[in-house]
């Protein structure tokens with residue numbers, strides 16, 4: 001696949017944004033600066049960005065609890081995302097969503113979901129509206145290997161299959177659902193389940209390679225755009241951090257050497273080496289890119305710090321399009 | 329005006345809504361063949377497949393039996409530009425999609441800070457009283473009243489069925505409509521032209537001054553029949569049909585109770601945490617000093633619905649039970665002999 005240097009650098013930029021944003025969020029959780037929990041995509045950036053950048057600006061995407069990477073990958077600015085994690089009025093959801101429920105409709109991000117699997121039908125419905133309205137938009141549903149065992153995925157795949165909806169089901173197989181190894185709760189291979197619904201299912205074995213992910217998802221998106229219907233893409237990857245920041249499990253459910261081997265294959269390092277090797281960018285240019293992203297994250301934190309908390313009355317706003325009953 | 333059945337009125341509303349707005353689509357099981365009688369252009373069930381001919385398969389969509397994704401995809405479609413009407417046939421099937429109703433339909437607009445609205449209508453029939461047993465006889469609207477973010481309508485007449493449904497389709501929030509199959513065949517005058525009934529405005533189905541009866545859905549004709557009988561005894565019964573439970577017309581009920589001083593609520597749902605329970609609480613909070621007698625609820629007891637006609641029939645609020653309750657609160661009957669009026673299901 002021939003990608004322009006600009007596109008490749010943009011991939012690296014977005015992966016870095018996710019990494020630095022999540023690292024910062026992780027620190028802020030530990031310092032008590034972010035309430036609640038956050039789930040980082042550290043280690044999984046190639047999979048997120050490779051998939052998101054297979055979509056166009058107008059295309060739709062829904063995500064899950066491992067939530068910041070998806071809108072960042074889709075091009076969402078960092079300030080309002082960070083402000084949302086802290087619960088500020090300037091947050092992308094005005095402080096109503098928090099980490100688990102980021103949404104940025106301006107970039108086609110229809111929302112993350114704290115309920116595992118629950119956003120898959122939403123992306124499917126967005127694909128239905130594209131189909132009925134004939135606007136050519138494609139929709140992508142991110143979900144984990146744990147979510148792959150939720151029934152709604154199969155209802156959605158069947159419906160999308162019979163209606164030939166322009167949707168891509170993307171399984172982020174990081175091999176664990178919290179502490180549970182995927183193979184102990186998942187019968188067979190997730191990608192192969194596609195065959196039962198008459199749609200292509202591909203497994204990207206190296207989810208640390210952003211170009212490999214991108215290529216597979218581009219194919220699925222093109223197929224969707226041609227009106228040929230849905231696809232399932234399973235990407236094998238790994239999360240470097242704990243399931244959730246702040247969560248310290250008493251058991252070592254992951255083998256230290258297994259983890260070390262994956263950390264060795266850091267997708268951002270791998271892609272940087274490749275960009276240098278292939279002469280897409282010099283070491284200096286890549287250093288500058290990293291510095292730029294770092295500054296963007298600093299700026300997002302500054303924006304957050306300087307933002308006010310929402311007015312308490314806002315707790316009653318936006319439940320309905322117009323206020324009803326006693327609620328303002 | 330023309331005379332229409334309740335089902336015919338729903339069909340007419342759906343046709344008008346489809347004609348008025350290209351973004352309106354109907355999705356559900358067996359909607360293409362007009363099996364439930366609301367997706368044909370004519371007034372009867374014989375007019376099969378008319379909507380499919382009129383609007384095409386892009387807008388009239390038969391679904392697999394997959395309630396969770398039917399509901400979820402309608403939400404996603406509504407968030408991105410369509411105005412779907414979802415036919416879920418029996419209300420008992422809503423449970424299959426509980427996650428999508430509660431976690432997505434009701435919460436998305438709120439959680440995402442108002443970035444998208446969710447203009448979708450979920451239709452379902454409360455298919456009770458027809459010996460279909462516990463899996464098809466539910467009247468679950470109170471459960472959904474407990475979920476902020478959903479609007480809930482309970483049309484009791486053909487006129488309301490048409491006017492409320494048009495409003496539901498044009499509403500930018502998710503609306504659940506609970507249609508009682510007991511009312512399907514009922515006939516009434518309905519304008520042939522388009523009209524919309526605003527949500528949150530109760531209808532005074534009958535004026536009276538001695539007692540207020542708030543009746544929901546198929547309890548409305550039963551309450552009217554009870555009022556008729558009691559009228560012969562010289563009792564003036566006001567019957568209020570709230571028409572929409574969320575939003576609820578608190579004012580209309582309070583105003584009426586302030587005049588009559590007595591309240592009976594007839595609600596086909598189960599007694600515990602019913603709509604009747606909520607309405608009782610509202611009146612107790614806001615009009616306690618007007619009450620001359622305790623509020624009485626006539627509901628279905630807290631039991632599952634048995635199959636045998638001998639067992640099922642007695643359970644729902646009917647004219648006799650409503651009449652008894654009215655007699656009690658007006659002092660016409662000092663000690664009721666009907667324990668169902670006052671107690672939930674007998675505890676075993």
Ligand SMILES: Cc1ncc(C[n+]2csc(CCOP(=O)(O)OP(=O)(O)O)c2C)c(N)n1
Nearest residue numbers: 066114115116144145146147174176177178
């Ligand atoms: C319906 C539901 N069940 C359980 C949970 C609790 N939970 C949150 S994340 C998670 C693991 C999900 O694993 P997976 O889908 O593989 O995503 P990953 O965390 O690995 O990215 C669980 C069990 C939940 N949020 N929702």
